[in-house]
Amino acid sequence: xxxxxxxxxxxxxxxxxxxxxxxxxxxxxxxxxxxxxxxxxxxxxxxxxxxxxxxxxxxxxxxxxxxxxxxxxxxxxxxxxxxxxxxxxxxxxxxxxxxxxxxxxxxxxxxxxxxxxxxxxxxxxxxxxxxxxxxxxxxxxxxxxxxxxxxxxxxxxxxxxxxxxxxxxxxxxxxxxxxxxxxxxxxxxxxxxxxxxxxxxxxxxxxxxxxxxxxxxxxxxxxxxxxxxxxxxxxxxxxxxxxxxxxxxxxxxxxxxxxxxxxxxxxxxxxxxxxxxxxxxxxxxxxxxxxxxxxxxxxxxxxxxx
Numbered sequence: 001x002x003x004x005x006x007x008x009x010x011x012x013x014x015x016x017x018x019x020x021x022x023x024x025x026x027x028x029x030x031x032x033x034x035x036x037x038x039x040x041x042x043x044x045x046x047x048x049x050x051x052x053x054x055x056x057x058x059x060x061x062x063x064x065x066x067x068x069x070x071x072x073x074x075x076x077x078x079x080x081x082x083x084x085x086x087x088x089x090x091x092x093x094x095x096x097x098x099x100x101x102x103x104x105x106x107x108x109x110x111x112x113x114x115x116x117x118x119x120x121x122x123x124x125x126x127x128x129x130x131x132x133x134x135x136x137x138x139x140x141x142x143x144x145x146x147x148x149x150x151x152x153x154x155x156x157x158x159x160x161x162x163x164x165x166x167x168x169x170x171x172x173x174x175x176x177x178x179x180x181x182x183x184x185x186x187x188x189x190x191x192x193x194x195x196x197x198x199x200x201x202x203x204x205x206x207x208x209x210x211x212x213x214x215x216x217x218x219x220x221x222x223x224x225x226x227x228x229x230x231x232x233x234x235x236x237x238x239x240x241x242x243x244x245x246x247x248x249x250x251x252x253x254x255x256x257x258x259x260x261x262x263x264x265x266x267x268x269x270x271x272x273x274x275x276x277x278x279x280x281x282x283x284x285x286x287x288x289x290x291x292x293x294x295x296x297x298x299x300x301x302x303x304x305x306x
Contacts, residue, residue, distance in 0.1 A: 029186065038208055099113075206301065227288065231272070
């Protein structure tokens with residue numbers, strides 16, 4: 001079984017003179033959660049429509065599940081689930097009736113999957129309530145359940161927490177992480193909300209103007225945005241000794257330039273300074289370092305543009 005679930009090469013989509021997606025090269029691995037990040041109009045939805053076969057590329061190739069084919073085959077698309085833009089719901093039916101129709105259309109014989117998935121997304125108790133009377137958040141939950149009905153290997157979700165209350169956001173986040181960890185499903189999830197994806201994804205794809213600006217893992221993103229307190233002193237050895245003795249619970253790193261970075265207490269530098277001065281360590285530098293998630297995102301896409 002190939003570990004590559006999705007590979008795109010030079011993927012491009014043009015609408016007249018406008019390139020909505022431009023020469024995108026991606027490689028998605030099995031069991032990972034990929035956060036597709038970009039502001040509105042960055043090309044996220046167009047890219048997802050190309051991947052799921054809802055739109056035809058102008059150029060480039062899409063290979064699914066190690067098939068070797070340059071375009072998605074019907075049998076490959078059947079191994080995917082997606083929620084892109086508005087979920088395909090029948091307003092005059094209940095949640096379970098919607099589930100049954102989609103289960104039959106996808107050729108899934110096990111009817112028990114309907115109730116199981118509705119329970120997973122928090123809609124088990126909706127009974128005879130028609131979908132047309134659902135809130136936006138409830139519709140989103142049902143759309144996610146529909147995307148899961150054929151037990152996909154690749155799940156593509158476009159802004160899935162849109163309209164959810166805070167509790168619903170937490171539940172969807174937990175569901176996505178569990179799907180990747182327990183069922184080894186690959187998830188591609190889009191959002192313009194980097195802090196939200198930071199709590200969900202294992203990998204990140206930052207797009208702007210239809211192009212991939214950067215790909216990085218959660219560990220790499222944490223390194224880029226980790227807040228620290230940078231301290232320099234004339235006697236680095238004495239500084240380290242005092243930190244180990246008087247602040248043993250605070251992790252720190254001695255950098256190649258002999259400065260010391262504390263990975264805690266960044267909000268209370270005054271407490272650190274008092275501790276050092278009391279031990280006769282006089283810092284020549286004491287400053288917060290590291291970027292916020294938002295500032296890092298803006299640095300990657302080139303700042304704010306009109």
